[in-house]
Amino acid sequence: MPVYSMTGYASGQNTPGGGHADADSRPAAAGRLGVEIRSVNSRFLDLTFKLPEELRQHEPALRELLTRSLKRGKVELRANFENSAASGVVEPSTRLLQRLNGVQDGIRAWLPTARELSVADVLRLASGDGSQRGDWGPDLLEVSTKALAAMMEARAREGARLATMLSDNLGELRKLAEQAGPLVPQLVEQQRNRFLERWQDAMGLVGGTLPEAAQDRALTEATAFAIRIDVAEELTRLSSHLDEIERLIAKGGEIGKRLDFLIQELHREANTLGSKSAALELTRIGVDMKVLIEQMREQVQNIE
The missing domain is CATH 1.20.140 (Butyryl-CoA Dehydrogenase, subunit A; domain 3)
Known part of the structure; x- marks a missing residue:
């Protein structure tokens, strides 16, 4: 078994969802997800996660991923993503507009005072800033796993x-x-x-x-x-x-x-x-x- 140093760094990124459209709803979340993992020496295993709000729900899964491989060290995992739709307008599909209209009618049947969806609301939902957030989870774990493997290799080299x-x-x-x-x-x-x-x-x-x-x-x-x-x-x-x-x-x-x-x-x-x-x-x-x-x-x- 190798001798591992507690010092290491690695990063990784990919494009969540692969940029393919969802046939039943709308385009998948478009953008770039990046993960950085760095560690220094510590008497015990000390994990820190710096995640945006959209990814914070995945912290327990990330913690489990790191604790399976790391025993000691002060480790920081930082994740961020850039939404490519931020610089342009995502045109919602006809199917998505129909679904949104049906949902709105159903809600207003029970809540007559509810306001109607605005153009900004529709564009925000179409761009993936709303209900699509959960789709980042698998990609986050995939990128984090690759970054962790690269950091373990770096720690093994330093340990040798x-x-x-x-x-x-x-x-x-x-x-x-x-x-x-x-x-x-x-x-x-x-x-x-x-x-x-x-x-x-x-x-x-x-x-x-x-x-x-x-x-x-x-x-x-x-x-x-x-x-x-x-x-x-x-x-x-x-x-x-x-x-x-x-x-x-x-x-x-x-x-x-x-x-x-x-x-x-x-x-x-x-x-x-x-x-x-x-x-x-x-x-x-x-x-x-x-x-x-x-x-x-x-x-x-x-x-x-």
Whole structure:
């Protein structure tokens, strides 16, 4: 399954009704319907619809369409249409005029005070601004479905790019961990030798053999120092987290929240490693790790 980014944009449009006339009434709604869908990162799925009044009744169907494919992100769907009849006059058919006249007579038989239809009323009904509004629904869903599919493709492409960047950072973190491991025994040995040198200076010995007590004390000091700077446990946990992140990236799907948690754990291990640092080289490794982890945090924030 792909890794999806929460950032994406797509749009689509078509001509509702195909411009064909309705044989039983009047010309189908003429015009152009446009849909835009855009999304950015968010902790949860946050849907916003910006629809004209003529299309607002279709919001529940659009909401169901989006929730079937999207799990996280702040998503806005905007729809609009332009009626081509706005720039010209649609001539009503004879059949439509007959039907309107019959309906008007029926209404006035029950409501004698009802006013007669004006020419403007007839033209408005003929142009599709009235009873034809419901005909936009199927076209709206069709265009929205196509736009959603295009946006999902865009999110998948961006997700693949983010996954590649994460994998590269994982490789760099593994290299740094490999560098940190051998440093601890070297530092312990350096600390032991440093203690013995100080003991020699204090005793005024030059090239002589140190007392056995000094040797034992040096070993004790080196052992205590090794315990303080031992980062084997941190490196083991860090490696385990890196393995899990690699597994999630390979799995794909809805992994953003899990990755975010693992990035926090990586940061904790890098901080602990830095606090135990007893050498400039180990400090540099800890800083480099935190820089990489922070880059990964920014990337993960955009993964669904």
